[in-house]
Amino acid sequence: MQTDPRIDAYIDASAPFARPILAWFRAHMHAALPEVEETIKWSMPFFTYRGKPLANMAAFKAHAAFGFWKRESSATGHEGEAMGQFGKLAGMADLPEPDALDAMIRDAAALIDAGEGGRPRAERPAKPEADVPQELAEALAGDDAAAATFNAFPPSCRREYCEWIGDAKRTETRSKRVAEAIGWLREGKRRNWKYENC
Incomplete structure (x- = not known):
């Protein structure tokens, strides 16, 4: 497991309730996808796969969050409640089912393997041809x-x-x-x- 010491420091500096939550997600990322790489982006722990963004996590004053970059890879029903797809995680009881998370991680990696690793851009409707004066x-x-x-x-x-x-x-x-x-x-x-x- 290749780890980034900056993420160790991030977890250590987080509130006591958030440390085990972040460590749990980190361990699952590496267990489900050994090729995952760690980095820091936007001052948060970030996970990449084959150079593409995969997921990120963060700790706040009263909750932690985890989310996939390609949101379609997880349908959890918590969209919009917090930064990630699992809502506001205030304790270990709020964590998703381990097998379900592992499947989501593999699904997110499969999207990258299929060439769909970036955030989808909303398609703009084409403007009509201009009327020539x-x-x-x-x-x-x-x-x-x-x-x-x-x-x-x-x-x-x-x-x-x-x-x-x-x-x-x-x-x-x-x-x-x-x-x-x-x-x-x-x-x-x-x-x-x-x-x-x-």
């Missing part, structure tokens, strides 16, 4: 070079031009922006090209 559409229709650049840009870059021109309140401002946009597009420049090399 009429003045810009007409100017692009008369300039092949600017149109080629505009059409080759990703949707976000096209949207920047469309919104900049579309937000103009006055006709004069809109015309001025269209002229500037066409000039920049002929040169292959994005709308905010001035800030790209800052």
Whole structure:
């Protein structure tokens, strides 16, 4: 069992009620998954597997907590009650069933083995393609070079031009922006090209 002396120090500095709880989780991590590694992240004991975050634990004034990084690996019914998935652990009687915890540890490692070791990112819905203002559409229709650049840009870059021109309140401002946009597009420049090399 490879241990990190910083975790020894963390446990020793914790409140007396928390020490056996933290030691118990630590022992189970190593017993269920001998390849687990220890470290300190965000000032808390952390367990990693194959370089990926697996679980962490912490001690507070009145409770301890343990949680898996990939939360789907444990369905305990305590989500939201404390930092981890097992609620506020105030004593040894609050610990999960040992066999159940060992299975959760192995399941969490299996997710990493399957390439699912990071926290899932919430998928953002794709923004719709921007409406091209009429003045810009007409100017692009008369300039092949600017149109080629505009059409080759990703949707976000096209949207920047469309919104900049579309937000103009006055006709004069809109015309001025269209002229500037066409000039920049002929040169292959994005709308905010001035800030790209800052």
